[in-house]
Amino acid sequence: MIRSYRKTDLEEMVKIWYEASVIAHFFIPASFWASQKNAMKEEYLPLAENFVFEEEGQISGFISLVGKHVCALFVAPEMQGRGIGRALLEYAKTLKGRLSLKVYRENESAFHFYEKCGFVATGEEIDEYTGCAQILMEWK
Template identity: 45%
Template sequence: MTLQSIKNVVLTELNGDVEEIRRVVDIWYLASIKCHHFVSESFWHSCKEDMMNIYIPGAETVVAKYNDEIVGFISLVDNILASIFVHPDFQGKGIGKKLLFDAFGKRSDLVLNVYSKNKLARDFYKMNGFVEEKEGVDEHTGELEITMKWNG
């Protein structure tokens, strides 16, 4: 995929189809392992069922499709950016930014938590207008996380 073909990435609402949800969860899992290497893979594996049955269906999720294949997604719960992930094979091509700007068009402010050790994600959010608000500890992993906020 070239940068020119970002125009061919289409954003649509997740339709709730089990296969689409499964694809979203697969992307979440693969990207989580890659960008959260400091958390054990077994932790991410243990979360897959809840992602499939609770978190993704309970959120407002937009998927990015390239050649009719889901390659990324963003999930919002009220003004919380609950998750944004792009398949590792498609990262760094503008898909995350396209998803994020779609969310900016739907909310006047957004808040998120990001692991402190995930410098790439923190830099991505900062580049796109988020500011760090406070630090805390993720109760599930014990990792330091940072709350960031964007005000439209």
């Protein structure tokens, strides 16, 4: 089931974000992600429109939107490959009708996932926090 997040979900969302980030972004030191935990919990997630994927009372993934921009899409590592990310993305598509996002160029599996979900690359930029290249993608 996909539902709007509750403040009580924040700890689990940050845990999923951190664990998935360290694995997916192996090219960025884990210490960077650890240094961002408080900001995710206290600033970034509360400012976004968040939806969680919940099964039997357990959150296994979430998507964060600011307007029509996907700021975050993360699935717990042990739950990946089960269609949770795609379900969250499809949910966001029905809500917004058009979406944009950024994905690190070195995160090839995520880039291909977004391509399979209908996103196309529209440009590239350097992330000011990590110095890594990000591909800009859109779905219409």
